[in-house]
Amino acid sequence: MNNFKRIFPFVIPYKKYAYMNILFNVLYALFSTLSFVSLIPMMQVLFDQTKKNTVMPVYKGIWELKKYGEDYLSYYITHTTDTFGVGRTLTIMVVIIISIFLLKNLCDYLAMFFITFLRNGILRDMRNAMYKKTIELPLAFYSEKRKGDVISRISGDVNEVQTSFLSILELIVKEPLTIVFTLITMVTISVQLTLFVFIFIPVSGYVISLIGKQLKKKSTRAQEEQGIFLSTIEETLGGLKVVKGYNSENYFNRVFQESTQRFFILSNSIGNRQNLASPASEFMGIMVIAILLWYGGHMVLIDKTLNGASFIAYMGLAYNILTPAKSISKASYAIKRGNAAAERVLEILDQENPITSKIDAVEKSTFESEIAIQNINFKYEDETVLKDFSLTVKKGQTVALVGQSGSGKSTIANLLTRFYDVNEGTIAIDGVAIKDLNLQSLRGLMGLVTQDSILFNDTIKANISLGKLDATDEEIIEALKIANAYEFVKDLPKGIYTNIGDSGNKLSGGQKQRLSIARAVLKNPPIMILDEATSALDTESEKFVQVALENMMQNRTSIVIAHRLSTIQKADLIVVMKKGKIVEQGKHEDLIAMNGAYNKLVTMQSFE
Template sequence: MNYFTRVLKYGIDYSYFGLLNILFNILYAIFSALAFVSFIPMLDVLFKQTEIVYTKPEYTGIGNIREYLESYFNYYLSNQLETDVSSTLIIVVGIVVFFFLMKNIFNYLALYNITFVKNGLLKNLRENLYSKVLNMPISYFLNKKKGDLMSRITADILEIQTSYLSILELMVREPLTILFTLIVMFTISPRLTLFVTLFIPISGFIISIIGKKLRKDSKEVQQQQSNFLSIIDETISGQKVIKSFLSESFFLDKFKSINSLLFKFSNKVINRKNLAGPFSEFMGILVIGVLLWFGGKMVLISETISGTTFIVFMGLAYNILTPAKNLSKSFYSIKKGNAAAERVFEIIEYNNDRVDQKRDVELIKFENKITFENIEFNYGDSKILDKISFTINKGESVALVGSSGSGKTTIANILNGFFNPKSGNLLIDNNNISQITKESLYKNISIVTQESILFNDSILNNIKIGNLDTKKEDVINAAKEANAHEFIEQQLDGYNTMIGDYGNKLSGGQKQRLTIARAMLKSPSILILDEATSSLDSKSEKKIQDAINKLMQGKTSLIIAHKFSTIKKCDKIILIDKGKIIAQGTHEELINSNSSYKNMNELQI
């Protein structure tokens, strides 16, 4: 129940509707019990069992209110039966119809109000989860499979909706129905009611045993669903590789294995959940059977209860059976939902404030220099950076070169605040980056990567991500500076053209120019260019290099590049190998002083 109550807290904004739901459920439960009791006078009239009372009863106090009302009603019916049996029958039938009508009106009002609670709770939970994902550190995503995160955000939330919220109404209504029905039954026959109450704890104990196993199997189902989504995502995004390497059979076998496990655990969970209904109904019928035997003796032998009253009592007992059956299903649903909720709350309660709490320095504007002091960084057990030290003065352009895996992109990620170094200091204007607030850091830094990251939105909105409050005229100017305005105008809807998932309706060069336009619109003090032209053809590269040159004007730039033609004019070039700086200087200085750099340059000529 722990996760269930934590999920319920997300509906606290809608507690007004929750209170109305409880009120209407109380009224529903009362009228549900009274609806069955209302059959007693009708059955008495039909079978001529009405107690004849000709003397008007007197009210003697609240202690005898039940006897007074019963006697007064029999007095009224006795007089009516003497004059008109037909109208008396209409009255007793009307009483039955009235109670059932009120029961269903209150049932609808209760359902109407709980709808706002359920949907509002789900809305708040989704928003909280999505907000948490947006604020997760980059390192979190490196350790998680994309499919697993997608499963938690989609499938697990859906499971919470199905397992928790679908039974939220039952958790309020059914206990109240059982309670008020038992109260009415107790007033009719305490001895018979005792048999019914014995049934509830016995069945609850058995259900709890089965429920423990259900939660374990449900967690396995959620895990296999995340693996399922992961392979679907990999298959769709990796189609070119799969087809060119003839790997269809490998991925199909992998998919079948995951799908078989999902099939196996899903069957276990559903079959255990399906056991709830038949088991509860059997236990209920068992109690009904005992009641028929014991109550039959009371009617036929001891004559301590009338036949019509016993029939109504049996109806009340059956009125408990359905809520008890629903409650047992609810118990199973909560156990199943706990597995999904546990995975969702792993994200929501992830503590990413341990470092951020120390960030209290506002970097209003970058003014002086960036200093790397003996920076070390490990990824797992592998050392990626080893005592990296260098300085970038304001307005300088510094390039990092080296073989793949040498640590260039890691340096850029540390400067961008994505990773925290294991040791050493990164200072921006003599402020340690670990003390600078993330918001002020990102206002001063912009990044253009090899992979053009765009979103399924319009061209206008993709550029405006760099400055959401900007005017369209400024967006157009940024696009012109990035050599993107011409091709944008050629699109069907111009700047309002939707570019599809990841911008897949555009070419590689067009996508890259949009990311440059985005960076230009933001106009940062510090610019990081991570192999921004490496995957482009020569024609596109020329246009983009021209746009990058405009973007770099007046900015402090850190450039990562394999193509030496793009970095020859940099103020400083740093050669990195296996996480260490082995040389630094201008292009000409390195050509003359470092053989490794010279060889790398000659290979590209």
């Protein structure tokens, strides 16, 4: 139950709905019991078993309430029958019974009406919290977790948790109260008969608990398996060209079907255990009712210690316990499943985010002098990427980072934007360590163009205006012109309002990259980070994009991570990296003259 206690804050905004649900569940339990009790006087009239009472009873206190109620009822029936006839008495009884059943069902509906708002409110708020946490967590988190598993938690597990909350409310209010009110009434009718019911309840509970063993463990495994096949879907759709290009459909089909087969086996095992609870509890209930019929029959027919009408109503009350008992057994299973789901939801919500703004973080909206990277060390888990790395980038400079794959170039971009934090050393902007800066403020100073053009299934306008949501159409068109992209956008059917498809797949690689550049241009940050922005392009597209980049980099500080050295010859400073260290730095001509590592890279690319 600890998991549910930790999720309880999600209930607080909807507590009024919870209170209303509890109120109507209490009323439902009361009217459910009264609906059977009201049959007793009806049957007494039918079988002419009503005790004749012509004297109005006097109320003598709560301890004699039962006797007062019986005497008043017999007086009322006697008086009404003598005055208006037995037909009138029966009519009144039928109207009372119908009214009680109507109130019972109305309370049941209203209880469900209010809990619907509670359930759906919890569902919405938990999904919102999960999504918010998902996009706040650092990139490092997703190098360990499957994206499909996170999607499974946001969709399936959250849904399971909110369903289980409904089960808890039924478990602690509606069904137990129905049993309690029914048992109290049964005791007032016959203490001896009720002893059998008290024996039945703990035995039934023990049997149900045996059936429910290991359900939580299997539910966790089923939910994890769901995350695996959702990940397979996400990865397959993301790499569909490779799947088809390598004729790998059969392989991925096999991977997916193996996962769904494991899910199938687990789901059957869980479902069969759940399905066993209801018939098992009902069978045990019928066993007890059979014993009650035998023992109660003796009391009515042989011992004459119980009248027939009361016995029939008592049997109705005994059967009335079976439905809530079955519901409690089902709800207890739902809670086990929900508990497993809650653990998976809380694992995300409780995940500590190491990359956040300090409480007293500095707000910064301008870049004045320099970026100073001082003696930084960094490693991804156990792999050291940067060792004692230092670099200063002056305002207005274009600094290019070059080197072989794995030399740590892109890591610099990830550290500057605080996608990751350095293990040792400091990175400072205008003398303020970036860890002391407000995170949004820091990223507001920077524009980022990556090797992979990350675009979303939306219009060109929506994709470009991410950095400036209130941008006008004219501003967007101007950014497109600077990015050398307007020449193809203006020919599209709806111009900037054209939807570009999933990941921009309606556009070519060069077109997508120019839209990424336009997005950075519109944001108009003082610092621009270009992470191999042209490496994935063909020669013709590269020329268009290179012109766009040169337009964008005018009058601003740029850090260019380059694979193609032809694109960075005009840089103010070229830094050559190897295994996380700087081996050479200077202008293009100076480095060529040194005839070292840079010259070797240029020569290799020239041959290529």
